[in-house]
Amino acid sequence: MDALRVGIAGLGTVGAEVVRVIERQQRTLAARCGRPIRVVAVTARSKTKKRGLDLRGIAWAKSPLALATDPNIDCFVELIGGAGDPAGPAIEAALAAGKSVVTANKALVAKHGLKLAALAEKHAVALNYEAAVGAAIPVIKTLREGLAGTDIERVYGILNGTCNYILTRMEQEGLSFDACLADAQRLGYAEADPTFDIDGHDTAQKLSILASLAFGTKVSESSVYVEGIRSITPEDLRAADDLGYRVKLLGVAVRTAKGIEQRVHPTMVPKASSIAQVMGVTNAVSIDGDGIAPITLVGAGAGSAATASAVVADIADVARGIRAEPFGRPVAKLAAISKAPMQRHEGGYYLRLLARDHAGTAATIATRLAEQEISIESIVQRHAASTTDGAGTPAKSSPVPVILITYATSEDAVRRAIQAVQRDKVISGRPQVIRIEKN
C-alpha cells in the first residue's frame, strides 16, 4: 500500500520530536499500519533555526496554509498552537481539501472543534486530537471508542500538571503558593504568564472536550465554572491532611438531574482515592460508567515525548484507516449542553473562616449554617500558640481559624450562609470555600 504522506506545521519541541519518532519508528509503524508513514513536507516560522533535525529530502512549505493544501500530502499535522490564525484556517483548508488532520491544539478544539468536526465529517476524513488532553494518556480514544457502549455518569481528573506540581510541593513542603509557582517557572513547568494554567482555564478547555465525548453534547467551554488555585494556602493543605483529604485542582463533568455540571476548582479528595495519589506534573482522568467501577488513566500530561507519542498514534490511525467521528458521534447528533447552574451544585464543603471575636463566634456560624439547613460534619477551632494569652485563652484581637466540614448541601445554601456570617461581622478576611468530591 502507498505510504501515508504527512505534512507537519510547527517544529517546536513537539513537532521536532514527531519528525524524529516517525523516522526512528519507521519499521514498526509500517508493520503496524500496513504501509509506511513518511514526513514529506514541513513548515515553521524560522527555516534556519537549529533543531537537531535532518530535514534533507523533506520539502519546506512557505506557510501552514500552503502546506495544508499541498497536493503531495495526505495528512496535515498542526503543532503550531493557539485558537486563531494560522492554526485554525490551515486546519480548515486541509479538511476542505479532503486531508485528515492531527492536532495537539486543545484551545482550537475547545473553541472551534464543532465547526472543524463538521468539516471532517463532510469530507469523510479524520480529525484526531489525542494529544490535546493528557498527552500520551489515551483518554480521547477511551471515551470515543473504548467506552462506546457505556453510559458515562462522570468524568473528572487532574488535567493540568503545573497546578498539581504546585499543590504537591505546597502540601509536601509546607511552602506558599508564590514560592512554588516561582519554582515551577524556574523548572519550566509554568509559563512566564501562568494565568492560563493556575486560574484553571487550561483545565476548563480540556474538561469541555472530555464532557462532549462523555455525554454526547456540544463542546461548551463557556459553560464551565472556573476557579483557580491562587487562594489555596498551606493552612488549607494541613487542615485537609488532618481531615483525611488532599487538595487537587480537578476538572469535573457530571450528569445531574439538573443538567450537566462542568466545573474546575480546588477540590478535597479522600486521601485513599486513586486521584489523591497523583503527584507532581502527572495527570489522571477517572471515568464513572453506569454500573462499572471507575476507570482511571494516569500518566504524564505534558512533555515533548509524551505529546509526540499521542500525535504519532493519531497519525498511525489515519494510516490504518481507523476513523471515528471527532466527538464520537456526528455533529448533528450532539445535543446542546443543558448547563446545571453552579448555585445548584450539591456536595460537601470545607470552610475556613477567621473568627474575629472568639466568644460566641462558632455558635453564630453554626446558627447561620443551620438556617440554610446545612449539617455540620465537623467543626474545629484552631488556636495557634501565638494567638493565645498566657492562660491559653485566645486574645480577643487575634482572629482564630474555624474549620468546618459540611455534609452534602447546595452551593447556594453555602453562599447564603457565608453572606449571613459576613453581615454578622464575626469573621475577618475572605472566607475560604473548598468543595469536596467523594469518589
Added chain:
Amino acid sequence: MDALRVGIAGLGTVGAEVVRVIERQQRTLAARCGRPIRVVAVTARSKTKKRGLDLRGIAWAKSPLALATDPNIDCFVELIGGAGDPAGPAIEAALAAGKSVVTANKALVAKHGLKLAALAEKHAVALNYEAAVGAAIPVIKTLREGLAGTDIERVYGILNGTCNYILTRMEQEGLSFDACLADAQRLGYAEADPTFDIDGHDTAQKLSILASLAFGTKVSESSVYVEGIRSITPEDLRAADDLGYRVKLLGVAVRTAKGIEQRVHPTMVPKASSIAQVMGVTNAVSIDGDGIAPITLVGAGAGSAATASAVVADIADVARGIRAEPFGRPVAKLAAISKAPMQRHEGGYYLRLLARDHAGTAATIATRLAEQEISIESIVQRHAASTTDGAGTPAKSSPVPVILITYATSEDAVRRAIQAVQRDKVISGRPQVIRIEKN
C-alpha cells in the same frame, strides 16, 4: 446505513448483560456508530433457563457453529469461554465466513490467537478481544492503537482480581492465605477450584497477550515463568510493610538485552508506586514507553457489567468499520519471541530464611551471598518473643527468621547462594524468595 446484525453465543451473566446493554443503549450506539446495532440471533446450552431477558424477535441458533455461519449475522460474539470446542471452531467458522468476531475469551486468544488472527486478516475482518484482559480497562486498544508510535519497554500489572483480593485482605487484616481464599470463594471472587487464578496461570495468559501487543512478538504462553501466591505468609506482608513495600501478584513483560522476559510471580513493589495503591479485586496495567512517564490504567478486571462494556465497545468498533490487526500488526510481521531465561533475570530480592542455629548463621548466609557477588541492602533478624529465653537470647532450638533485601543481582546467583546455605544446614524449612520490581 444498514444495522450491524449481531449473533451472541453464550448467555451467561456476561452474554445476558451484552444483550441488555445493546438494547438499553441502542440510540447512543446508533448515534456513535452511524448505524444501529441489533442482536438478531443467540445460542446457549439451555434455551429454557430463566435469564430475565426478553428474547422475542431474536432467533435461537441450534449451536454456536450454526450461529457462526448464519447468513443473517454480520458479527459473531463468542462468550462461551474455554480454549477448545465449541468456542474455537465456532470462531474459526465465523471468520472463514467473513464475519467479524468479538470475544472475551483470554484462554483461546492466548493459545490459538495467532491462527485466528491470520484467518481474520485473510478475510479482512475484525477479531476484537478487549474484554479478555482487564475487562473494561481499555488496555488492548491502548497497546494496539493508542501507543502505536511508542517503543514499549515494559508492560506489567495486576491482572487477576482474585489474587489481589486475597493479598489485600492478608495485608490489611493479618489473615492467612487459606482464610482469605475461603472468603474469596464465599464471596464469588474465587472459583471452587482456584488453581488457575492463585497459581498465576490466568495472569500468565493475559500477560502473554499484552506482551505480543507491546513487543510485536508471537503470543507465547509457554514462555511465561509462573509462580502463584500460595506460599505468601502474613509475615512476608508485615516484613514488606516494614521495608516500604507491598506484595502484589504481578505479570511483567520486559524487553532486556537477553530477550523478552515474561514472568508472573509475587512481587514487592514500593508502597508509593501507582501499582501498590491498587487494592481488592481491582486490576491495573502500567506501560513504560521509550522516554515517556509510565501510563497506568486502573479499573475493575472482572464482573458482568465491566466485561459487557468492553464487549459492546468492540462491537461498536465493528459497526464503525474500525479495524486494526488483532495483534497490532499482520501475523507474518510478528517475530518469534526471543525468551530471556528466568535464571538470567536481574533485580533485587527479598529473602526470608529460618535460621536454625542462631550463632553465626547470619554470617554464614552473608558469606554465601558474597560468594555469588550479591550485595545486601539490609538484613534483619527477627526475634519473636516466644523464641527467646528469659534473658532475651534466642533459644537454640527455635528457628529465627532472617530477612534480607539484596541489591540488583541475578536469579541464578540467588538460587546458587540459597542452595549453598541449604547445604550448610543452617536454615530450616523452605526459603522464601520474593522478587522486587522497581518502578
